[in-house]
Amino acid sequence: MVYRILYLILTGLIMSGGTAMARDAGKEASAVSAAEKWLATVDAGHYSESWKEAAELFRNAVKPEQWEQSMQTARKPLGKRLSRKVLTKSYEASLPGAPDGEYVVIQFETSFENKITAIETVTPMMDRDGKWRVSGYYIK
Numbered sequence: 001m002v003y004r005i006l007y008l009i010l011t012g013l014i015m016s017g018g019t020a021m022a023r024d025a026g027k028e029a030s031a032v033s034a035a036e037k038w039l040a041t042v043d044a045g046h047y048s049e050s051w052k053e054a055a056e057l058f059r060n061a062v063k064p065e066q067w068e069q070s071m072q073t074a075r076k077p078l079g080k081r082l083s084r085k086v087l088t089k090s091y092e093a094s095l096p097g098a099p100d101g102e103y104v105v106i107q108f109e110t111s112f113e114n115k116i117t118a119i120e121t122v123t124p125m126m127d128r129d130g131k132w133r134v135s136g137y138y139i140k
Helices: 002-043 047-053 056-061 064-074
Strands: 081-092 103-112 115-126 132-139
Touching: 002 047, 002 081, 002 103, 002 115, 002 132, 047 056, 047 064, 047 132, 056 132, 103 132
Parallel strands: none
Antiparallel strands: 081 103, 103 115, 115 132
């Protein structure tokens, strides 16, 4: 009887862990899709539009003209995007310097006309309206 109870408890723990992993994988997939859509706007050089489409947290931290200037300086010289693929993605509930919430940290390996290999880190978050929106962008 004890073994049966232990078996049921372990099975429940394993299944709940699997459910959480599947839930996180679904969130990761949705966040990657949102990030790719946002990046397409950036790739097109529509920087002010990408600011408007970003998360509230992002828009509160960066003024539109600051974003436009930083993209003109950092992104425009790279030229046209040639390829991009997801390297890593990780669902997180807490990030340094950010309020607790739902985030997915995504790293893309990207190739541009004027930079063969770059790593773009894009961090979508679940915004107040229930949509994934980019809250952070960094290119190296």
